[in-house]
Amino acid sequence: MGLPIPNSKLGMWLFLGTEIMFFTAFIGTYIVLRLGSGGWPNDPNVTHIRIWAGGVNTFVLLASSYLVVVAHESIAMGNIPRAKRYLIGTFVLACVFLGIKSYEYYGKWQHDILPGHIAEDDSQAMTKTLDDFDKLLTRQYARWVPDSEASRLADKRTVIDARTKEASGSDAEQITALKALDKEYQTLRTQHQELKLKLVPLSERLEKLKQDPKYAPLLGGLEAHHPIKYGNIFASTYFLMTGFHAIHVIIGMILFAIPLWIIGPFFKSPLDRRWTDYVENSGLYWHFVDLVWIFLFPLIYIL
């Protein structure tokens, strides 16, 4: 009477059924939104999506699926040391996957490819560039007028004149250059507020300022932002899908860590034949995580 499988396995399969619906909600939404949008950032120089990262991650997850299946085979046959080795291998490959994913996420964060942060038309791009300019000036002013004294740029400006009198030699030169650069910034900001500024002249002006030896050391890496149409919805769907997938990877790692390191003394894993079903069910969960990635890889990295 009943199904010829343990209750735990049935429970895991039912859970995986719900997980299938969970992920197809996000992936289906991504597909539908992308088909319905008037354009989608595709250029890898803009999206910073590198196929090698996705490809290596696919291979890593496939290998970890293979290792976990061999681990289950081993523990079913009673070969506990082999099962332990392969489970540890699965865990290590999961860490590698998360490592590559973190590297990708860091790249996105560095280029400010985050939901809500992306400029989608010229006006937003100019505002974002000028805001960056403002932050840069505040940092440069902070060398002479520390934040403890005056945190806002406007306040720093009122104090800087007193500093100029106290300073001498090269310091005075630098403060003069900074004030001149500040004047440039304020001109651009006023033009933008009066709707007279355009994106191409702004980026050309910034390039000219960066080439001036007086301002170059102050300006650092300031770049004019360019609009990325539909960039915010791209970032939202990207982080939604890959973020939830990464959370599931972490849960899988916890499942593997439990018999290896968490229960029982740290260097003596309690793994034995009684854990066969646990390993099988954790393996099922892990294969599901792999399945989701198998679909995420072409949808995000190739198409």
Added chain:
Amino acid sequence: MTDGHSDQEHAPHHVWYFGIFGALCLLTMLSVLFDVFKIEGSKTIGGINVLLAFLVLSVASAKALFVMTYFMHLKFEGRWKFLLLTPTVILALGLPLALLPDVGVHYYTTDVPQDSAHVTERSHTELETTAESPH
């Protein structure tokens, strides 16, 4: 951890797991090659190349079937797998299909800031209230 299940379903089905893993790797390489060599047809829907999408998603489906059939052992399980997976798949496909006619198809003109030609006045004043940095 065992629930007192009978031993019959654990009768050893010998699966060459490494062979399945090898096939999965080859299929992954295949989809990467599709991208690298830009195997693209002429038709594009919503900015996505139809031929490339078909090829790459077919490869993905094949990989998924390999994982499900052999790694997840579904080849050797009973008919309950259909009872479980059929409603799941129906519901899973149902959501995108339900949204497709409204969100996925363009039969109205879009009037969104990133597409609209006349963006300056309105979006500019909206931005002014948020653009002034706290410092």
